[in-house]
Amino acid sequence: xxxxxxxxxxxxxxxxxxxxADPIIxxxxxxxxxxxxxxxxxxxxxxxxxxxxxxxxxxxxxxATKTGALxxxxxxxxxxxxxxxTIFRSPSGMSNGIKFDARGDMIICEGADSGGQRxxxxxxxxxxxxxxxxxxxxxxxxxxxxxxxDLKGRIYFSDPRYLxxxxxEQPVMGVxxxxxxxxxxxxxxDAGKPxxxxxxxxxxxxxxxxxxxxxxxxxxxxxxxxxKGPVAPAAPLRKGHMALMAYDLDKKGxxxxxxxxxxxxxxxxxxxxxxxxKGNLFVAVRAENRxxxxxxxxxxxxxxYIKTAELPTNVGFARGKNAGLLYITAGKSLYRIQTNTTGYxxxxxx
Numbered sequence: 001x002x003x004x005x006x007x008x009x010x011x012x013x014x015x016x017x018x019x020x021a022d023p024i025i026x027x028x029x030x031x032x033x034x035x036x037x038x039x040x041x042x043x044x045x046x047x048x049x050x051x052x053x054x055x056x057x058x059x060x061x062x063x064a065t066k067t068g069a070l071x072x073x074x075x076x077x078x079x080x081x082x083x084x085x086t087i088f089r090s091p092s093g094m095s096n097g098i099k100f101d102a103r104g105d106m107i108i109c110e111g112a113d114s115g116g117q118r119x120x121x122x123x124x125x126x127x128x129x130x131x132x133x134x135x136x137x138x139x140x141x142x143x144x145x146x147x148x149x150d151l152k153g154r155i156y157f158s159d160p161r162y163l164x165x166x167x168x169e170q171p172v173m174g175v176x177x178x179x180x181x182x183x184x185x186x187x188x189x190d191a192g193k194p195x196x197x198x199x200x201x202x203x204x205x206x207x208x209x210x211x212x213x214x215x216x217x218x219x220x221x222x223x224x225x226x227x228k229g230p231v232a233p234a235a236p237l238r239k240g241h242m243a244l245m246a247y248d249l250d251k252k253g254x255x256x257x258x259x260x261x262x263x264x265x266x267x268x269x270x271x272x273x274x275x276x277x278k279g280n281l282f283v284a285v286r287a288e289n290r291x292x293x294x295x296x297x298x299x300x301x302x303x304x305y306i307k308t309a310e311l312p313t314n315v316g317f318a319r320g321k322n323a324g325l326l327y328i329t330a331g332k333s334l335y336r337i338q339t340n341t342t343g344y345x346x347x348x349x350x
Contacts, residue, residue, distance in 0.1 A: 023304065023340060024280070024295050024303055024304040024339055024340055024341055025295075025304045025306060025337070025339055025340070026338055026339070026340055029337050029338050029339070030337065031306070031308065031309075031328070031335045031336070031337050032335060032336050032337065033333055033334075033335050034078060034083065034085070034333075034334045034335060034336060035076070035078060035085040035333060035334040036332055036333045036334075037056040037074070037076065037332045037333065037334075038056050038058050038063060038071060038074070038332060039056060039057060039058045039059050039062065039063050039071070039332055040056070040057040040058075040059065040313065040331070040332060041054055041055065041056055041057075041313060041329035041330070041331065041332055041333055041334055042054065042055040042056075042057055042095075042096050042097070042271075042272070042313045042314055042329050043055040043095065043096050043097040043098040043108075043109070043146070043272070043313075043314055043329070044098070044314050044315065044316040044327045044328070044329045044334065045098040045099050045100055045106075045316045046100075046316055046317065046318045046319055046327065047100055047104065047106070047124065048100065048104045048319065048348060050080060050081075050318065050319060050320065050322070051077055051078070051079060051080075052077070052078040052079075052080065052316070052318075052327055052334070053075055053076070053077055053078075053088060053098055053106065054075070054076055054078070054098065054314075054316075054327075054329050054334055055073070055074070055075055055076075055092060055095040055096055055097075055098060055329075056071075056073065056074040056075070056076060056092075056332070057073060057094060057095075057096060057111070058070070058071035058072065058073050058074065058094075059113065059163065059219060060113050060114055060219075061219040061220075062219075070114075071091075072090070072091030072092070072094070072114060073090070073091050073092035073093060073094040073095055073115060074087055074089070074090040074091070074092050075087075075088045075089040075090070075092045075095050075098070075108075076088060076334075078334060080318070080322070085334070089122075092108075092110070092115075093108070093110035093115050093116035093118070093120070094110055094111045094112065094113055094114065094115025094116065095108050095109065095110055095111075095115075096109045096110070096111050096143075096144070096145050096146065097109040097144070097145055097146035097147045097157070097158075097272065097314070098147070099147050099148060099149055100346070101121075101149050101153065101155075101346065102149075102151075102153065102346045102347060102348055102349040103348075103349055104124055104348065105121050105122060105123055105124055106121070106122040106124055107119065107120075107121055107132075107147050107149065107155060108120050108121075108122065108147075109144035109145055109146060109147050109157055109158075110144060111143035111144060111145065111162075111164070112142065112143040112161060112163065112164025112165075112166045113143075113163050113164035113165070113166075113219075114164075114165075115143070115164070116131075117140045117141050117142070117143060117144065117166065118131055118133060118134045118135075118140075118141060118144065119131075119132055119133035119134075119144050119147065119155070119157055119178065120132060132155070132178060132182070133155075133157070133176070133178050133184055136170065136176065136184055136186065139169040139170060140166070140167075140169055140170075141159045141170060141176075142159045142160060142161040142168055142169075142170050142173060142216075143159065143160060143161045143162065143164060144157050144158070144159050145157070145158045145159065145160055145194075145195055145196075146158050146195060146196045146197050146272055146314075147197065148197045148198045148199045148206075149199070149346060150199050150203055150249075150253065151203055151346070151347075152180070152253070153180045154177055154178065154179055154180065154253050155177070155178040156175060156176070156177050156178075156187075156197055156199065156206060156253075157175070157176055157178070157197065158173075158174075158175050158176075158191075158194040158195055158196070158197050158208070159173060159174055159175070159176060159194070160173045160193045160194055160195055160211075161173065161216040161217075162213065162215070162216070162217075162218060163216075163217050163218055163219045163220075164216075164217060165217070165220075168216060172186075172189045173191075173192075173193050173194060174186050174187075174188050174189045174191070174194065175187055175188035175191060175194050175197060175206075175208060175255070177253050179253070185253075187253070187254060187255045188206075188208065188247065188255050188257075190257055191208045191210050191241075191245060191257075192210030192212050192240055192241030192243065193210055193211060193212035193213070193240060193241065194208050194209065194210055195209045195210065195211040195269075195270070195271055195272070196208070196209035196211075196270060196271055196272040196273045196283070196284070196314070197209070198273045198274055198275055198281070199249065199275075200275060200279050200298065201275060201277060201278075201279050201344045202279065203249065204248065204249055205246050205247065205248065205249055205258070205298070206246075206247040206248075206249045206255050207244065207245070207246055207247075207261075207273060207275075207281060208244075208245050208247060209243070209244055209245070209269060209270045209271065209272075209273060209283070210240075210241040210242060210243045210245065210269060211242060211268065211269045211270060211271060211286070212239055212240030212241045212242065212269075213237060213239055213240075213268075214237035214238050214239045214240060215237055218237075221235040221237075222235060239265075239266070239268070241265075241269075242263070242264040242265045242266075242267065242268055242269030243260050243261075243262065243263050243264060243265075243269055244260070244261045244262040244264075244269070244270055244273075244281070244283060244296070244300065245257065245258075245259070245260050245261065246258045246259055246260075246261055246298075246300075261296065261299070261300030262296065262300050264285070264287060267287035267288070267289055267290075268285075268286045268287050268288065269285070269286065269287075270283045270284055270285045270286065270294075271284045271285075271286055271312065271313045271314060272284050272313060272314030272315060272329075273314075273315065274315050274316060274317060274343065274344070275344050276317070276339075276341040276342060276343055276344055277341070277342045277343065277344045278341065278342075279297075279298045279344075280295055280296065280297055280298070280303060280341065281295065281296045281297075281298070282294075282295055282315045282326065283295075283296060283315075284312035284313055284314050284315055284328070284329075284330075285312070286311045286312065286313075288311070290305075290307075291307070291308050291310070291311050291312060291330075292305055292306050292307040292308045292312060293305070293306040293308065293312060293315055293326070293328060294306075306326075306328075306337060308328065308330045308335070309330070309331075310330040310331025310332075310333060311330060311331060312328055312329065312330040313329045313330060314328070314329045315327065315328050315329075316343075317342075317343020317344070317345070318336075318343065319343075319345055323342045323343050323345075324338060324339045324340060324341055324342055324343070325337075325338055325339070326338075326339050326343070
C-alpha cells in the first residue's frame with residue numbers, strides 16, 4: 001500500500017469552516033435510503049477499498065424468529081457500485097462501533113446482551129480476528145460502544161451499558177485507551193455515560209458524547225404501548241447528562257476535560273460522531289424534537305443540519321473521489337447524502 005502524505009489534511013484542517021457561499025450541505029441534497037436491516041443499524045465505516053460496513057444490533061428481547069431462535073448481531077457490507085448489501089459477519093458479537101486503522105484492518109466494539117464485551121481487530125486480508133481488549137483489571141468491560149484511532153495507532157473506546165443481562169463489573173462507565181504495546185488505560189471517568197468518541201484532525205482534542213438514558217438495561221423495563229422505535233421503555237426514567245464535550249488530548253494520549261460544547265438537556269443527546277478534514281463535527285443527534293445529523297464547528301457552533309426520518313445512530317465518510325459522501329445509520333436503515341466537504345480519514349501505512 002502507498003504511504004499517503006499528511007500535509008494536505010493538516011492544511012485543510014487550518015482552513016476553517018465552509019463559508020455561507022459554499023454550504024456544507026449542497027442545496028437540494030437529499031438522503032438516499034440504501035438498505036433496511038433488522039433492529040438497529042450502527043457504527044457505519046468505509047473501508048479503504050470503498051466498501052461500507054455497519055452493525056445491526058439485534059436486541060435479543062425483540063429479534064426472535066418464528067421458530068424462537070434469536071439473531072445474534074450482524075455486520076453488513078454495502079457495495080456502492082452494485083448497491084447490494086450482504087452479510088459480512090454473523091454472529092457479530094453484538095458489534096456496535098466500527099473503524100478502520102491505518103493498515104486497513106477493522107476495529108470493532110462488541111457490546112453486551114450476549115455479545116463479546118470486548119474490542120477486536122479483524123485482518124481484512126486474511127479474515128482472522130483477534131481480541132485486543134478483552135478485560136480491564138481482570139474484569140469484563142461493560143459494553144464497548146464506539147471507537148476512534150489517533151495517528152500513533154492508539155485506540156480509544158467508550159464503555160457504557162444500555163442493555164444486557166450480564167453483570168456490570170467495571171466501577172465506572174468510562175473511556176479507555178489501548179496502546180500499540182497492548183496496554184489498556186482508563187483515561188476518562190467524568191464523561192457521564194460516554195457513547196460516541198472522535199479525535200480531531202490536529203490530534204489535540206478528544207470529543208466525547210454523553211447519552212445517559214437513565215438505565216443499564218432498558219429492555220428489562222418493558223415497552224410503552226405507544227413507544228416509537230426499539231429503545232423506549234414503559235417505566236419512567238430520570239435521564240442524566242446529555243452533552244457533546246471536548247477533552248484536551250496530550251501527546252501521551254492522556255485526556256483532560258476542557259468544556260461542554262453543546263448541552264442537549266432535557267432532550268436526548270447524540271450517539272456517534274465523526275469529523276471532516278477541516279475539523280468540523282458531524283454528530284448524530286437523537287433528540288425526538290429535532291432528530292438528525294448536526295454539523296458543528298470545533299467550538300460548538302452549529303453550521304448545518306440534516307433531518308432524518310428515524311433517530312440517527314452514527315455517521316461515516318466515504319473515501320477517495322467520494323470523500324464528501326456521508327453515510328448515516330438511523331433506525332434500522334442505512335442512508336447516504338452528498339456534502340461539500342471532505343471527510344477526515346487516517347493516512348494509510350504499509
